[in-house]
Amino acid sequence: MRDSGVGKTSLMNQYVNKKFSSAYKATIGADFLTKEVMVDDKLVTMQIWDTAGQERFQSLGVAFYRGADCCVLVYDVNNNKSYESLGQWHDEFLVQASPRDPDNFPFVVLGNKVDVDESKRMQVSQKRAMAFCQAKGNIPYFETSAKEAINVEQAFQTIAKNALQQETDVELYSDFNDPIRIDNDHSNKDFNGCAC
Amino acid sequence: MAVFTHQQAIMAPSESALLPPAPPINNAATSSASSRPFHRQQSILENDPMISYQAFRQAYNQFLDTHQMRQEWPRSWKDSVDPVYCDLICLNASQLQFQELLYEVTHTEKTYVDDLVLAYKIFAKDGLAWDPLPTPLRLIFDNLVQIIKLHLGLLQELRQRQQEEHPTVHTIADIFLQYVPRFLSYYSAYFVNFEQANDVVVHAMSSKSDPLGVYLKTRCGWPECRNLTLQSFLLKPVQRLMKYPLFFKGLSDSLPTRDPRRLAHLRTLHELELAIRQIEKDKKEHEDHRKLEDLAGRIDGMKTCLNEPGRRLIHEGYLTMVPKTQAPMIRSVTTDALGSQQYTYAAFTNATLRKSHTFSWSSQTKQLYVFLFNDMILCTKVRSKSRTMEGDVKRAYFYGPSANSLFKMVQDPGQLTFVDRSVARATSNDATGASFEEHPLQFICSIATKHITNYHFEATTTEEKKQWCAAMSSVLESHVQRPEWWHDPSSPTFHRSFSRSSHQQKANIPMSIRSLALHHPLGIATDRNGSLRLDGGMDVDMDNDIFSTASAMPSAIFPSSANTQEPGLFRLPLRVTNASSIASSSSSSSLTDSLSSDNSAQSQPDKQSASTSSAANHPRHRFDRMEKWVRGIQQSRGLDAGQWSIRIGTAFR
Numbered sequence: 001m002r003d004s005g006v007g008k009t010s011l012m013n014q015y016v017n018k019k020f021s022s023a024y025k026a027t028i029g030a031d032f033l034t035k036e037v038m039v040d041d042k043l044v045t046m047q048i049w050d051t052a053g054q055e056r057f058q059s060l061g062v063a064f065y066r067g068a069d070c071c072v073l074v075y076d077v078n079n080n081k082s083y084e085s086l087g088q089w090h091d092e093f094l095v096q097a098s099p100r101d102p103d104n105f106p107f108v109v110l111g112n113k114v115d116v117d118e119s120k121r122m123q124v125s126q127k128r129a130m131a132f133c134q135a136k137g138n139i140p141y142f143e144t145s146a147k148e149a150i151n152v153e154q155a156f157q158t159i160a161k162n163a164l165q166q167e168t169d170v171e172l173y174s175d176f177n178d179p180i181r182i183d184n185d186h187s188n189k190d191f192n193g194c195a196c
Numbered sequence: 197m198a199v200f201t202h203q204q205a206i207m208a209p210s211e212s213a214l215l216p217p218a219p220p221i222n223n224a225a226t227s228s229a230s231s232r233p234f235h236r237q238q239s240i241l242e243n244d245p246m247i248s249y250q251a252f253r254q255a256y257n258q259f260l261d262t263h264q265m266r267q268e269w270p271r272s273w274k275d276s277v278d279p280v281y282c283d284l285i286c287l288n289a290s291q292l293q294f295q296e297l298l299y300e301v302t303h304t305e306k307t308y309v310d311d312l313v314l315a316y317k318i319f320a321k322d323g324l325a326w327d328p329l330p331t332p333l334r335l336i337f338d339n340l341v342q343i344i345k346l347h348l349g350l351l352q353e354l355r356q357r358q359q360e361e362h363p364t365v366h367t368i369a370d371i372f373l374q375y376v377p378r379f380l381s382y383y384s385a386y387f388v389n390f391e392q393a394n395d396v397v398v399h400a401m402s403s404k405s406d407p408l409g410v411y412l413k414t415r416c417g418w419p420e421c422r423n424l425t426l427q428s429f430l431l432k433p434v435q436r437l438m439k440y441p442l443f444f445k446g447l448s449d450s451l452p453t454r455d456p457r458r459l460a461h462l463r464t465l466h467e468l469e470l471a472i473r474q475i476e477k478d479k480k481e482h483e484d485h486r487k488l489e490d491l492a493g494r495i496d497g498m499k500t501c502l503n504e505p506g507r508r509l510i511h512e513g514y515l516t517m518v519p520k521t522q523a524p525m526i527r528s529v530t531t532d533a534l535g536s537q538q539y540t541y542a543a544f545t546n547a548t549l550r551k552s553h554t555f556s557w558s559s560q561t562k563q564l565y566v567f568l569f570n571d572m573i574l575c576t577k578v579r580s581k582s583r584t585m586e587g588d589v590k591r592a593y594f595y596g597p598s599a600n601s602l603f604k605m606v607q608d609p610g611q612l613t614f615v616d617r618s619v620a621r622a623t624s625n626d627a628t629g630a631s632f633e634e635h636p637l638q639f640i641c642s643i644a645t646k647h648i649t650n651y652h653f654e655a656t657t658t659e660e661k662k663q664w665c666a667a668m669s670s671v672l673e674s675h676v677q678r679p680e681w682w683h684d685p686s687s688p689t690f691h692r693s694f695s696r697s698s699h700q701q702k703a704n705i706p707m708s709i710r711s712l713a714l715h716h717p718l719g720i721a722t723d724r725n726g727s728l729r730l731d732g733g734m735d736v737d738m739d740n741d742i743f744s745t746a747s748a749m750p751s752a753i754f755p756s757s758a759n760t761q762e763p764g765l766f767r768l769p770l771r772v773t774n775a776s777s778i779a780s781s782s783s784s785s786s787l788t789d790s791l792s793s794d795n796s797a798q799s800q801p802d803k804q805s806a807s808t809s810s811a812a813n814h815p816r817h818r819f820d821r822m823e824k825w826v827r828g829i830q831q832s833r834g835l836d837a838g839q840w841s842i843r844i845g846t847a848f849r
Binding site for chain 1 (some may be wrong): 387390391394398422423427428431434435437438439441443472473475476479481665
C-alpha cells in the first residue's frame with residue numbers, strides 16, 4: 001500500500017511476540033520491547049528500542065543513541081537503497097552515540113525480508129553485505145525474515161550476547177538485573193521506513 | 197485496601213524489618229505527597245521503601261481510576277468493533293488502514309501517558325520534594341509534569357472523539373493541530389534539559405553511595421517499573437514526539453487525494469515537523485551555549501567574556517603559522533566590468549625588505565588552534581597540560597581538539613578584516629620563466645585588534661584551507677561592521693536614488709564622502725567638486741571605469757556591475773594620482789599589508805616623488821588612521837591604473 005520499510009518493527013515483534021502480521025502493520029508498534037534472555041547462564045533483560053521516526057531529526061536522536069549497548073542495523077535485501085545507506089548509518093551512530101570504544105562497539109547487521117520470492121529479490125547479494133560487515137570490523141551478519149521467522153532468534157541471541165559483553169565493561173547496575181538497551185537503528189532513510 | 201495487602205505481599209520479607217511502627221504507615225498512605233515535604237525528604241535519605249511504595253501505589257491507583265486507564269484495550273480497531281457492524285460498514289483497504297492508524301494513535305497515547313505517569317510517580321514526585329536534587333533533574337521532572345498534563349488532555353480529547361464517532365472516526369487532525377504550540381514549548385524545554393539530566397542520572401547510578409543513586413536504584417526495583425531505569429523512562433518523550441509525524445504521514449497517505457481531510461492531516465504533519473525542527477534548533481543553541489561556557493573556562497588569559505549571547509562558533513581547528521622567512525607570493529585578482537576575474541601572480545622580489553611583522557611574528561613555525569566565531573577570531577595555543585575532571589562523566593559535547601584540552605591566548609581576540617586565499621608559490625625554479633600557482637595550503641588573513649596584523653597560515657590539507665577560507669569569508673561582514681553613517685549601497689533606497697535622479701546622486705553621495713571625511717579627519721577629504729582627496733598630498737579622483745569620468749564631474753559614486761556582485765559591500769575605487777608611495781610599499785599585494793601599522797615605511801625606497809613626499813614622510817601615521825575605516829583592499833590593477841578598491845568599514849564596533 002505504501003512504501004514499505006525494512007522491517008524493524010516486524011523483526012522486533014517476531015522476536016518478542018512470535019507474531020507476524022501482514023494484515024495491519026502497526027506504524028510504530030511498541031516504543032520498545034523488553035525480553036528476558038539467557039546469555040551464558042545469566043538472565044538478562046534486553047530492551048529493544050525502535051528508532052522509527054528519528055532518522056529525520058538527527059540532533060534529537062542523539063539522546064536516544066547514547067547509552068546503547070549494541071546497535072542493530074537493518075536493511076531490506078530487496079531494496080538496494082536501504083543497503084547503500086548502511087555505512088552512513090553505521091558512522092552516524094558512532095558519531096552520535098560517541099561510545100567509549102568506537103572500534104569495538106558491537107554492531108549487528110540484519111538483511112531482512114529474505115522470504116521474498118527468489119526471482120524478485122536479491123538486489124543486494126549476500127557477498128556484498130558480508131564484505132561490508134568485514135570491512136567495518138567483522139560485524140555479525142544475518143539474513144532474516146520477520147515473516148517466516150528465519151534467523152530472528154539467532155540474530156537476537158547474538159545481539160544480546162554482544163551487548164552484554166559491552167555492558168560488562170561499564171558495570172553500572174551491579175546490584176541489579178542488568179538492563180541492556182539495544183538500539184534498533186535502521187538503515188532506511190525513507191521516512192516511511194517504519195512501515196513494517 | 198486489597199491492593200495494599202497485595203503489595204505488602206510483594207515486598208521482600210527482609211524489608212519488613214525496616215518497617216516503622218504502624219501509625220506512620222497509615223499516616224503516609226493517607227496524606228497527600230505535597231502536604232508533607234519534610235517527611236518525603238526523609239524518606240529518600242532514610243531509605244524507607246515501604247511507606248513510599250504504598251503511597252505510590254495509592255496515588256497510582258487513584259490516577260488509574262480517575263482517568264479510566266485501568267481497562268485493557270483491544271489490540272486493534274477491528275477487535276474493538278462489533279464484527280457484525282464491521283461487515284456492515286464494509287470499509288475498503290485504505291479506509292480500514294485509516295481507522296487502524298487512528299486507533300493506534302489513541303492506543304499508544306494511552307500507553308505513553310501511563311508510562312509518563314509511572315515515571316513521575318515512581319521517580320519524580322518524591323525526588324522533587326528532596327531538597328538537594330540536582331537542578332538538571334529538577335528541571336526535567338518539572339518538564340515531565342507539564343508534558344503529562346499536556347498528553348492527558350490530548351488523550352482525553354482523542355478518546356472523546358473516539359466515543360462520539362464510534363466506530364469510525366472522521367479526523368483527528370484538528371485535535372493535534374491545536375496541541376502543536378504546546379508541544380513546541382514543553383518539549384523544547386525538555387530536550388534542552390535532557391542531556392544534563394541524563395548525565396546526572398548516569399553519574400548517580402554509577403556510584404554506590406550516592407543518595408540519589410541509591411534512591412533511583414531502589415525505585416527501579418519496584419514491580420511497576422518493569423525493570424526499566426529512569427533513563428529509559430526519560431527517553432520516552434524523546435521517542436514519542438518523533439512518532440507523531442509518522443502517524444500523520446500514514447494517515448494522510450491512507451486518505452484519497454481529493455478528500456479534504458487529507459489536506460488537514462498534511463497540514464498537521466507539516467506543523468508538527470516545523471515544531472520539531474524548532475525544538476532541534478533550540479536544543480542546538482542551548483548546547484552551543486554550554487560548549488561556549490565550557491570553553492571559556494579552559495582558555496588562559498581570556499579577559500573578555502566569551503559567552504556572549506548570539507555568539508556562535510563558525511569553525512575551529514589547528515593552523516600552522518608560516519615563518520616570516522617564507523615570504524609568500526601574492527596573486528592579484530583583477531575583476532573586469534563583467535565580473536570575470538583574471539589572475540596575475542607576482543613574487544615578492546623585495547622579499548628581504550618585507551622582513552617585517554606583516555606575515556608572522558616569529559621565524560618559528562607555530563601551531564595554533566584557532567576558534568572562528570561569528571563576531572571574532574581567537575588564536576590560541578593548546579597547552580601541554582590538560583584539564584582533570586572530577587568524576588568520569590564523559591563529555592559528549594565540547595569545543596577544541598579534545599574535551600579536556602586547555603588553551604593559552606596567543607593574541608587578543610580580534611576581528612577578521614580580510615582573507616586572501618591567493619598566496620602563490622613558484623612552480624618552477626627557472627628564474628626567467630617562473631610560473632606560479634596558488635599555494636594549495638596557505639592563505640593570509642588580517643586580524644584587527646588594536647592594530648591589524650596579517651597572519652600567514654598553512655592548513656594541513658587543501659580541503660581544510662578551502663573550509664577555512666570559506667568560513668572566514670562568510671564572517672567578514674559580521675566581524676567588521678560599517679559605521680552607521682555610511683550609506684549602505686546594497687539597500688534598495690541607495691540603488692533607487694542612483695537610477696532615478698542624478699540630482700539625488702549629487703546630493704547623496706558627496707554627503708557620505710564628506711561624512712567620511714568628517715569622521716576621519718586625517719584619512720580623507722573631499723574638495724569642492726566632490727572628488728576625494730587623501731590628505732598628505734595624494735589626490736584621489738573618482739575612477740573613470742566605474743564611476744564618473746573626470747574629476748570635474750562630481751562624484752557619482754555608483755556601484756559598478758562588479759561591485760554589485762557583493763551586496764552590502766561598498767567599494768570605493770580610488771585613483772591614486774601618483775601611485776608610487778602606496779605601490780612601492782605594497783607591491784601588487786593587498787594593501788592591508790601596508791596598513792598593518794608595522795614599519796612598512798622602512799621598506800619604502802627613498803625615491804618618492806614630490807607630490808607624495810609628505811605622505812611618504814608619515815606613511816605610518818596615515819595608514820594607522822586608514823586602518824580604522826579601510827577594511828581591506830579587494831584588488832589592484834598594477835601600478836599604472838592605480839585603481840584600488842577599498843572596502844569601507846570599521847573594525848571597531
